Amino acid sequence: MNDSGGRQDAAVLISAPLWFKDSDWIDERDRRHISVGQMSEMYKHFHAMYSETFFDTASNHRLCEDAIQALKSTHISGKPLFLHNYVMLLRETYSHAHYNIFDLLCDDRRTVRLRFWQHIVLIYRVVLHKSNKAWSSISGTAKACANKLTILLHFASLYSIYKDVAHSAFIAELTDEADRIACGTQENRTPSEREQIREYLEAIHMIYKLRHVQRRRSFLQRGDEDDVRERTRSAASEEVRCVLSLG
Numbered sequence: 128m129n130d131s132g133g134r135q136d137a138a139v140l141i142s143a144p145l146w147f148k149d150s151d152w153i154d155e156r157d158r159r160h161i162s163v164g165q166m167s168e169m170y171k172h173f174h175a176m177y178s179e180t181f182f183d184t185a186s187n188h189r190l191c192e193d194a195i196q197a198l199k200s201t202h203i204s205g206k207p208l209f210l211h212n213y214v215m216l217l218r219e220t221y222s223h224a225h226y227n228i229f230d231l232l233c234d235d236r237r238t239v240r241l242r243f244w245q246h247i248v249l250i251y252r253v254v255l256h257k258s259n260k261a262w263s264s265i266s267g268t269a270k271a272c273a274n275k276l277t278i279l280l281h282f283a284s285l286y287s288i289y290k291d292v293a294h295s296a297f298i299a300e301l302t303d304e305a306d307r308i309a310c311g312t313q314e315n316r317t318p319s320e321r322e323q324i325r326e327y328l329e330a331i332h333m334i335y336k337l338r339h340v341q342r343r344r345s346f347l348q349r350g351d352e353d354d355v356r357e358r359t360r361s362a363a364s365e366e367v368r369c370v371l372s373l374g
Contacts, residue, residue, distance in 0.1 A: 158202040163209045169197060170212040177223055188227040194220040198250070205257040207274060214254060218281040221247055225288050241292040248297065251282050255304070267311050269320035275308045276327035283334045295338045302335040 151159045161169075173194045180187040198217060204210070221243055228236050258278050262271035279301055286298045309328050316324070 154202065157200065159200055160202045160204075163204070163206050163212075166201070166204070166209045166212045169201075170216045173197075173216055174219060177219060184227050184230045187223055188231055191220050191224040191227060195224070195246070199246070203250070203253050203257055205260045207261045210254060210258055210261055210278060211274075214278055214281045217247070217250060218285055221285055222288065237292060240289060244289040244292050247282070247285055247289070248293075251297075251301075254278060254282075269316045269324065272308055272311060273320065273323055273327065276305055276324060276331070279305050279308075280327055280330055283331045287334045287337070290338060298335050298338050302331055305331045 151161055151165075153159050173190065176190050177187065180190055194216060198213070198220065201213070203213060224243055225240060228239055255278075258275050262268075262274055265271045283298060283301055286293055286301070290298070305328055309324055
């Protein structure tokens, strides 16, 4: 298949929301209520397309815009698997969007990224509330603890790349929440469960400790923006190398 055909196929995939159905209930806030299976399909679709468009910044960012709209228009369910797929898509989308705007925009980068971050914070509040209910039936268990910490870790990793436009109170609050979750019932945890929880918690605490380190800002101040996407990607990878592998 030639490049032109590949781009056409990508455009068709991006514009075809296979995870939405005519029978979906749309509430008074225009949010579409979809099933766990539909949310899984949404995540798999965008995840695959982000890989396909990784080296085509314009196409990748159009994909981000589609995903952001899909996330905004989807009611956040309190079912565990739904939450995991929703938050994984959120993190992947806003991570790509963060790097894309350095290539695509000449002005107002900070304003655009601030708007992205504000949306992330709004979703965080909803997800935090829903996650407290999602694992209520196994509250206090190692499984519930690990799942909740995984959700928090996704948001902490987003904070690490948006922290120059975010308030440090966010990561402080998130870290306190992680400590509270980890300090719950600790009885009957296996060594592997304790190690997993420890790794998640340490990753979150590392992001908190680095909350005032602003590597990416110095890149922009030097005006050397030709390769800023790769340089900021490297800086973020160094800072949250353990975070991305745990997601």
